[in-house]
Amino acid sequence: MSAIGSSVDYFEISPDVFCVDNATADGARSLSWQVDKLQDALHRTADHPVVVHGLGLSIGSCDGWDESYLHILEDFARRRPFEWHSEHLSWVTASHPGDTPMHAGLALPLPYTDEALELVVPRAADIVQRYGVPFLLENVTHYLPPLPGEGETSPLCFWSALCDGSGCGILLDLYNLYCDCVNRSIAPADALEEVPLEHVVEIHVAGGAVTAGFLLDVHSRPTPGPVWEMLQSVLPRTPNLRGVTYELLDEAFPTLGLDGLRTQLDTIRTLTREAGR
């Protein structure tokens, strides 16, 4: 991180990454810090603002979100105030009939329906109130056929209602949206028309790989050209944008290398400057 400190305006931290999950066989869980790792991350980012990007809240689980994540987030906020924080509009857990907890192992999508809005709006509003800094929800990609109920509400209406109803903002993951475009044969411009861009506070860019004919959200490669084009397209139309973040898995860093990482960051810087941001 020290090698790229001068290339970035902030670091995005996922508190979950510095935690141990003390899960038990009955599914009860509590997160605790891996103190050494957390201290190291806080030390390395001490000269920059941080924003938080959570992984395990499961805000869309009908059977309840993950309270242990919120406890960790509260503790993190005491250690290091953050500019804003975000999570995924998705769910990862459900209860088996008989109340045995089940874990999907990946972020699964919520359908754009009124029922999903009724579930998520009060939860997002609660989080907005609780921390006093912007709370953003990120669009996730998925590889399933069109979900039941899809078409009941357009993505544009859904996201607008979610933001207006809860006060949350949008973390627009352009790579996820691009995956949707590739996997479902949608034109990127059409997909962007379904995003209420005035609510976008942060943008993610990344790159991934194709498996079994699907472009996957794996953050393993440089950002592909069409995603840069999408970024160019939205930058002039996102009046409340505060940051653009490049996402990369730890495991992929040796392949990309420091120069490759700098190229990604420099491209973001160039495009945002060209857009007058």
Next chain:
Amino acid sequence: MSLAAWQRGLCMLVARHAAPDAPDSSTSGGRMQLGQLELSSDERLWLESVADAPGFSVTCDIQRRWRRLRVQAGAPLTLTALGADRHSAVDAYLSRVPLRSMFVTPEVVGFTTFVAHESGYDLRVRAVAAFERALKLAVAGRGRALSSGRSLPPGTVLCRHPSAAMVPLPCRPEALFGALLSRGPLPDADQPTTVLVAPGLATLWRPASLAEVDQWDAHEEPRLSRGPSTPVLALLEAGALCEQETAV
């Protein structure tokens, strides 16, 4: 729409089809029984047909792939000890133990527990799995408070630290771990030794004395301290025993 029932149905399907021995969804035996879920007709139809969609296979593969990666990253000793059985052991684990968390530690603890309790594996392999499980829990337990025996007030109740363990090994630990590091044949199981694995030890483990093993056994249930003896003090210093309220 009954979103909760749909989520339960989809989660059940993903869990079932992510298992390496998942049944063929095109057979009647491979079809998930969704009758107990209160689904709309659209949802039921969707769930009954989704397993045939290519994207569903990719979805299940993602879960399976992450679980394998977590085991590979977090259980090197057990996998080395398993040798040629490593792939079948991971497959058996993924098929029989449901996913509980996306974090490494619960997955590694799940896998090592599975191997340690599977009677079909060599005794030495099972011991290595039990040792690696204890190591993982001890590392995770380092964030928890430890107590020392320096000044235990009268009436203190002592118990085992939840992140500590006594692990019986069938051979000398140096010989066993040396074989694992050099990927050589495991030593004969002819020198049983018990090792203490605890979060307060700088190297996380050391051989345990017989007196320490006795005291460990004596604290299977929380126990009132009557002035700590030398082995109890040693276990306290190692973080193997703690005051009862510390263990919560």
